[in-house]
Amino acid sequence: MFRAPELPGPSQGQLDSGKAELLRSLGSRVLFDDEISEDYRSDDSRILGEKPLAVVLAESSSDIETALTIAKAHKIPVVPRAGGSGRTGGAVPLCRGIVLATAGMSELHELDGREGFVRVGPGARLSEVQAAVEREGWFYPPDPNSAELCCIAGNVAENAAGPRAFKYGATRDYVLGIETILPGGQKFFAGRKTRKGVTGYDVVSLLVGSEGTLAAFGDVTLKLIPKPEEVLTLAATFPSLSHALGAVGALVQAQVPARCLEFLDEKTLAVMRQSGVPLAPSAEALLIIEVDGSEAECEHQAERILGICEQCRAIEVQVALLATARAQLWDARKQMSRAVRARARHKISEDVVVPRRELLRLVDCVRELGDKYSIDALSYGHAGDGNLHVNFLWNDPEEETKVAAAVRELFVTTLSLGGTLSGEHGIGLLKAEFLPLEHPRPLLDLEQRIKATFDPLGIMNPGKIFPSEPGGRTGHGAC
Ligand SMILES: Cc1cc2nc3c(=O)[nH]c(=O)nc-3n(C[C@H](O)[C@H](O)[C@H](O)COP(=O)(O)OP(=O)(O)OC[C@H]3O[C@@H](n4cnc5c(N)ncnc54)[C@H](O)[C@@H]3O)c2cc1C
Known part of the structure; x- marks a missing residue:
């Protein structure tokens, strides 16, 4: 700690x-x-x-x-x-x-099967919401890997997302309305319970991703979509990172409607192997690709993916036909964050995003930073969205200064590649000092004025998102 x-x-x-x-x-x-x-x-x-x-x-x-x-x-x-x-x-x-x-406040209050929405308490567990709507033939796509731990209010406050965001988008795309309580206790419903609507400012979109700094959320109304009939998962191994990321580019360009397009580098591949996932020994990178739809559609897309991966020199493309094989693959992927943490006493995980054509440069940057500062560095994640989890690991507290320098360089490189500091974890406390790298002064000033309108006394989650003092540090340096 x-x-x-x-x-x-x-x-x-x-x-x-x-x-x-x-x-x-x-x-x-x-x-x-x-x-x-x-x-x-x-x-x-x-x-x-x-x-x-x-x-x-x-x-x-x-x-x-x-x-x-x-x-x-x-x-x-x-x-x-x-x-x-x-x-x-x-x-x-x-x-x-x-x-x-x-x-x-974890209740599932209302599942409207005619309109396709669900209204849940802010403390409803994501995994329970997903399971409840799927029992009724509906689908709530956002799937952060913490589904068993996190709740809907936290997802809304962070605009959480997971592998399926590649096809279906993030939490913001599904929030129709929020019971909003301002500091001072005024309560109102922001949003709507209809599929469409354009009245006044889009306050719901502003509240999504506000990280507890504007208002507290009560019940949340979420849009649902029909549950896909079938899902097919493929695992493609490649001889190098550049081959795998070349395949990502080719799949994106071919507009393959995959719902997940996940990338794992050679270090995270080792973790997959330890979890019992059978992978070619010569593989240095892995893509997990998942499609959904009718059986015929899944088979058609799987054929296309196979062809593209082969053209990109895949070593092997396995189709996880059995539910057990699919579960083993995803379990290992979902446990990756915890498994990586076990590699060292300390870990910091960033979730930067770059344009997909720049993924190889991002991955190269991570390797170079690891070499330059002699720290364990790895990356994996949602390549289809250009969003990678970059992890730095270290044991000795004296290495913290090096890690802080590596993180800063990672952020500077990310922005120079046309990227953004966070794809899903938000700014919070840890990245507050870096927000001015991405947001120009006039935008920061506007954001502060918006905050003051909701929260004139500054009592909602102080010290989050914005640096606590101009150019000041809010804690990331401590890591
Ligand atoms: C193993 C693991 C894997 C993860 N994988 C992913 C992933 O794949 N994708 C992803 O996006 N995230 C991931 N996360 C991060 C985390 O799970 C998400 O950010 C999640 O949305 C946080 O939800 P929570 O309910 O735990 O919120 P909390 O941690 O309790 O709070 C998060 C933020 O929401 C605010 N908040 C909480 N409740 C309210 C409320 N009622 N009203 C207003 N604001 C509120 C808090 O003030 C805080 O700023 C992962 C975390 C872990 C531990």
Whole structure:
């Protein structure tokens, strides 16, 4: 665990009066002092924040309203929290305040099979939402690999996405409406429950990806699509990274309607082999390609993929015909993040995106940074979207300065290739100091004014997204 930088917090008087009112209004639905477990100080970023004054275990949107009314009255910061699986420290409190835990609001309220939408509580587990709608013949495509851990509110706040984004897009493409609660407790429904709609500003799109800095979310209404009839998964091995990424380019150019196009480099391939996935010994890179649709459509697309991969000098293309083979492949891919973490004591995982034609230059940059700074560096991920998880691993705390330099160079190279700093994990705490590399000053100023309109007192998740001081550091350097 790394320690988060501490932000100035409320005075003792504000904390005491806020605490008394929370206790009076929410009773047993609020935790204080020793009742608060360490979990509420961190998330999957492994950054340790401040011990909260209180953890509100919200059971309904009126609990959220109450917490945000009290927070505003006593000027106490609020950190909304759902599954706590975020990777950039979004749910880490940086000063004494309220953690607003919404994971308990996990109900699936309404599945409208005529209109094709589902309304769920902010704490609904993604895997449970996916399973529930599929039982009714519907499909909710966003599939971050943390589906068992994360909740819908966290997905919305981060605009989460996974392998299927290549064909189906990210969370934002499925959010129709959000029950929105502002600091101060005003509640309203933003959005719609119809397939189309153009009224006023698109506030829903603004809330998606806002990382808990604008408002808290209650129920979320999500668009569904019909569940595909069949799915076919292929695993293609290549003699080099450049051959594999050449195949990515060829598949994209041929407009193969794959739903996933995942890339794994030679180091992550070794992890796949350790998980029992049979892969050609000479392979240095792997593509996992998945198509869906009718049986005939899947077979037709599989033929095309086979042909393209062969032209790109694939060593072997396996079709995972059996459900067990498919599950083994995806399990190993989904466990990759955890498995990679086991390679060293410390890991930092970035999720940069570049235009797909620049993927090879990105992968080369990662290798060069590993060599230059003598650190373990690897990359894998959603090549179809140009979005790779770049991991740096190290054991000795003295290597942190080198890692910080490698991360900065990675970001600078990503931007010089026409890319963006984050494809799905958001900015949070860890990348806040780098946002000015990508967003010009006038845009940052506009974003700050938008934030101030929602949250004039600056109590919603302070220290996230924006650098805490001009050109200042917010914690990434600590890694
Ligand atoms: C093993 C693993 C694999 C992962 N793979 C992926 C992946 O493939 N794709 C991907 O996109 N991400 C991935 N992640 C990251 C993470 O799971 C996602 O960012 C996820 O969306 C976070 O959801 P959560 O419910 O855990 O949110 P939390 O971590 O609790 O919070 C995330 C952010 O949402 C805000 N928030 C939470 N609840 C609310 C609310 N009610 N109202 C307003 N704001 C709120 C928080 O303040 C915070 O800023 C992975 C994480 C792990 C641990």
